[in-house]
Amino acid sequence: MILVANGTPVLVGRMMGERLDSPVDLGMTLADGNRLFGPSKTWRGFLSAILVTTLVGMIGGHSPDIGLAVGLMSMIGDLISSFVKRRLSLNPSEMFTGMDQIPESLLPALALKTVLDLSWLDVVCVVGLFVLLNRLLSIALFKLNIRSHPH
Structure with a gap:
């Protein structure tokens, strides 16, 4: 589900172009002269990631709360980064x-x-597996011209 949360904003952005792409930070600039989050973090991506992850979680047999939590926390983590x-x-x-x-x-x-x-080992494995799969998926999306550059 974390991969779904991560990939949804990219795919939805590709499908919708510039429609509904209001930035989460509303263009706010901090004292360092840089945006709070930047133009690529949009409400469309944030909300679509949460919605799609919730739906995918339900399809996978989880309660809506699980998918919602994964989508929300993943997007908060993305904003932090x-x-x-x-x-x-x-x-x-x-x-x-x-x-x-x-x-x-x-x-x-x-x-x-x-x-x-x-377990704590499970948490470490989830993070490690996500780092690896995210890298591979990013390269694949780049080769399919869905991403402008790989991560």
Whole structure:
């Protein structure tokens, strides 16, 4: 489900173009001169990731709360990584291995650790597997001209 949450904004953005792409940060710039999150973090992507992840979770036999939690926490993790990248003056969508994947996989795993009875090893495996699969999926989406560059 974390891969679904991560990939949905890219696919929905590709399908919708610039429609409904209002930035989450509403264009806010901080004292460092950089945007809070950047133009690529949109309400369309944030909300579509949560909705689609909830639906996919339900199709997979989970309660809506599980899919909702995965989608929401993954998107919050994505915003955290964008915030950090802006503070480091990295360009929106610029690759930063680890920072691009760890928060958006770690937060949902931690949020659901007790509910899903995950061990600490399970959490580490979820994050590690997500980092690997995210990289492979990003390359595939780039080769299919869905992403402008791989992560």
